[in-house]
Amino acid sequence: MRTSFITRRTYTRSSGLKNTFGDFTCMHCCNFVSADAALSGVHNRNHCPYCLASRHLDLFEAGDRLSACKGAMLPVALTWKRSLKKYARPGDGELMLVHRCRDCDRLSINRIAADDDNALLMSLLRASAHLDRQVLDACAAGGIDVLGAADAQRVTRVLFGQN
Amino acid sequence: MNPFLTPDDPNAGVVVKKITNAYTLRAGGQTFDCILSTRLKRESDTDPVAVGDLVRWNEAGQITEVLPRRNQLSRRSAVPMPGAHAHEQVIASNLDRVVPVFAAANPRPAWHLLDRYLVSAESADIPALVVITKMDLVEGRPEAGEIRSVAGEYQACGYDVILTSAETGAGLDELRAVLSGGLSVFAGKSGVGKTSLLNAIEPGLGLRVQATNRATGKGRHTTTHLEIFEMGTGGAVLDTPGIREFGLWDVDQADLALFFPEMRPWVGKCKFGLGCGHDQEPGCEIRLAVGRGEISPYRYQSYLKLKDET
Numbered sequence: 001m002r003t004s005f006i007t008r009r010t011y012t013r014s015s016g017l018k019n020t021f022g023d024f025t026c027m028h029c030c031n032f033v034s035a036d037a038a039l040s041g042v043h044n045r046n047h048c049p050y051c052l053a054s055r056h057l058d059l060f061e062a063g064d065r066l067s068a069c070k071g072a073m074l075p076v077a078l079t080w081k082r083s084l085k086k087y088a089r090p091g092d093g094e095l096m097l098v099h100r101c102r103d104c105d106r107l108s109i110n111r112i113a114a115d116d117d118n119a120l121l122m123s124l125l126r127a128s129a130h131l132d133r134q135v136l137d138a139c140a141a142g143g144i145d146v147l148g149a150a151d152a153q154r155v156t157r158v159l160f161g162q163n
Numbered sequence: 164m165n166p167f168l169t170p171d172d173p174n175a176g177v178v179v180k181k182i183t184n185a186y187t188l189r190a191g192g193q194t195f196d197c198i199l200s201t202r203l204k205r206e207s208d209t210d211p212v213a214v215g216d217l218v219r220w221n222e223a224g225q226i227t228e229v230l231p232r233r234n235q236l237s238r239r240s241a242v243p244m245p246g247a248h249a250h251e252q253v254i255a256s257n258l259d260r261v262v263p264v265f266a267a268a269n270p271r272p273a274w275h276l277l278d279r280y281l282v283s284a285e286s287a288d289i290p291a292l293v294v295i296t297k298m299d300l301v302e303g304r305p306e307a308g309e310i311r312s313v314a315g316e317y318q319a320c321g322y323d324v325i326l327t328s329a330e331t332g333a334g335l336d337e338l339r340a341v342l343s344g345g346l347s348v349f350a351g352k353s354g355v356g357k358t359s360l361l362n363a364i365e366p367g368l369g370l371r372v373q374a375t376n377r378a379t380g381k382g383r384h385t386t387t388h389l390e391i392f393e394m395g396t397g398g399a400v401l402d403t404p405g406i407r408e409f410g411l412w413d414v415d416q417a418d419l420a421l422f423f424p425e426m427r428p429w430v431g432k433c434k435f436g437l438g439c440g441h442d443q444e445p446g447c448e449i450r451l452a453v454g455r456g457e458i459s460p461y462r463y464q465s466y467l468k469l470k471d472e473t
Contacts, residue, residue: 006456007312011305012272059460066460068453070443104454 008060021045021063028053028072041114047075047097049115052124054108056101071103076135077128077146078121078155079109095158097121098144100135107142118159125155175230177257178216179391186212187390188220200225209240213253214389214401215346232256234287236348239410251412255389255401259345261291262400266355267310267326268300269375270382273352274313278465279409280350281322285422286414292323292341294349296356299328316459320425329356329363339364343396353405354382361402365394370402416440416473420449423466425458442467 023035026048035045044062047054054073059066076098083093096109097116112121128146139146147155176190186197197220203211212218217230235256239249263280265272277293284291295314301307314324323341327334342364349357354375362370373385382405391401420426420441426449433439434446441449453463 006459007309007316009274009309009313009461011309012274012313066464068450068458068460068463070450 026051026053027055028074039115042111044111045113046110047073047099047113047116049113050117052097052116052120054099054110056104056106058108069101069104069106071101073099073101073106073108075120075124076100076107077131077139077144078125078151079139079144079147081109081111095155097124098139098146100138105138107138107144109144121159122152122155125149125152172219174219174221175217176220177391178212178214178218178226180388181212181214181390182388186218186226188218188226190220195224197224197226200227203227203229209250209252213256214391215256215258215348217257234258234289236261236283236287236289236350237412238283238406238408239412241408241410249410254350254403254406255346255348257346258287258289258348258401259398260342260347261287261289262294262342262347262349263291264294264296264349264351264355264357264360266297266300267295268297268306269380270352270354271380272310272313274461275465275468276352276409277317278462279411279469282414282419282422282469283409283411285424286411286418292325292347293317294334294338294360295324295326296360297328297330298326298333299330302328316462320423320459320462322424327360327363329359332363335364339394339396342394342400343398346391346399346401348401348403350403350406350409352382352407353384354380355405357405358386358402361392361400365392365400367395368392411469411473414469414473416470419466419470419473423458423462425462426452426466440470442470 021035021044023033025032029048029051031048031050033048037043052075056067056069056071056073058064079096079098081094081096095112097112099108099110125147129148136146176188178186179189179194180187184198187194188197199212203226211229212226213235218226219228221227236254236258237251238254240252242249261280261284263277265277281291295310301310314326317324325334325338327338351357358370359372362368362372371385373383375382384405386402386404389401389403391399393399420430429448429452431437432448435444439447441447452458453460
């Protein structure tokens with residue numbers, strides 16, 4: 001009766017799983033969140049811009065909605081998405097938000113949206129200096145470089161512009 | 164069990180073929196055509212007779228009574244517009260096996276549709292056998308590995324799965340042996356190769372088949388009626404036209420998890436007991452089992468999808 005493995009279906013993926021991103025009410029702060037790309041600047045609105053919390057819904061890829069966990073994913077840190085460019089300098093790339101599932105401890109990195117609360121993002125950068133060793137180890141194991149105080153200037157420039 | 168066994172009544176027979184309002188009965192080794200009696204027509208808004216039914220007929224060639232069914236495979240009828248009233252559509256009755264047929268390619272397998280067939284079969288208490296056809300089209304490619312893995316997941320749930328090819332003959336002996344007893348119904352989308360499979364396991368039939376549409380990869384709705392064919396090895400197979408939609412009928416939302424065999428051990432063990440909807444409730448044992456990899460997340464997703472519909 002027990003399946004010892006789960007096959008990721010790529011060839012036989014259901015076509016009915018497209019466009020799973022829509023407006024939602026944040027389970028953490030209860031604010032209504034619009035998924036309109038004109039507001040967020042992203043097509044996959046996956047976290048609340050007011051409290052930055054998300055929800056553990058996807059398993060293999062964004063939008064597959066295959067996770068049964070459905071726990072709250074709270075923001076724990078910021079990181080840089082590694083650039084695909086061959087000769088990119090270390091640290092080049094897009095600023096990303098690291099979420100950790102409160103129920104199953106799974107980590108995921110997500111794009112920051114245009115309407116995310118920048119003050120919250122900066123406070124997250126400061127708070128990540130006091131992260132649990134367990135979370136830091138999990139990030140390191142997943143190849144996620146957690147940003148710290150040394151990156152504050154660059155993060156500020158990304159969030160608030162050159163001046 | 165002999166699917167054509169009729170009670171000791173000279174006027175009782177089995178419906179072996181149905182084309183709109185014309186029925187073919189088999190009784191005492193003979194077949195003959197019948198229509199519905201006016202009384203039966205008047206008593207029901209929908210077609211009261213299904214293929215596989217045991218019926219009584221009169222000298223005028225009219226079906227006058229449908230004898231009690233052992234079981235029936237039903238679906239929700241397609242409605243002409245959203246919100247219109249749907250009714251039960253009985254596909255076949257007195258079955259010993261439901262055989263959902265899916266193609267490995269052209270068209271690709273729709274596993275969510277397979278889950279619908281399996282839930283329907285479970286709710287009607289009819290054993291199911293999953294058949295994948297056209298394996299020759301994917302052999303030697305990564306797609307074959309994925310299909311075998313998914314087939315393995317269904318086998319782990321307790322279903323028999325046979326991978327076949329009407330072209331190469333793979334899996335046909337195994338299928339022939341399984342179908343040799345009782346009445347089986349082939350069900351699946353148009354173009355998956357139900358009739359080709361039937362031609363391959365019973366070569367004398369010579370039923371009409373067509374290639375799928377090259378541009379769309381979809382079937383051409385070649386089989387247009389329901390008919391039972393007797394197998395040389397014993398048993399019989401009911402060939403059906405392609406089914407595009409299969410809505411569940413008479414499946415209660417509260418019972419749905421019981422129709423997924425791999426979920427059964429956890430039903431009633433959640434924090435909220437039998438009241439758990441296995442969706443967002445805390446302490447749900449089924450969700451935890453999905454997280455542990457003991458239930459396929461795809462099957463769980465099918466469960467949620469069907470739960471929304473019921």
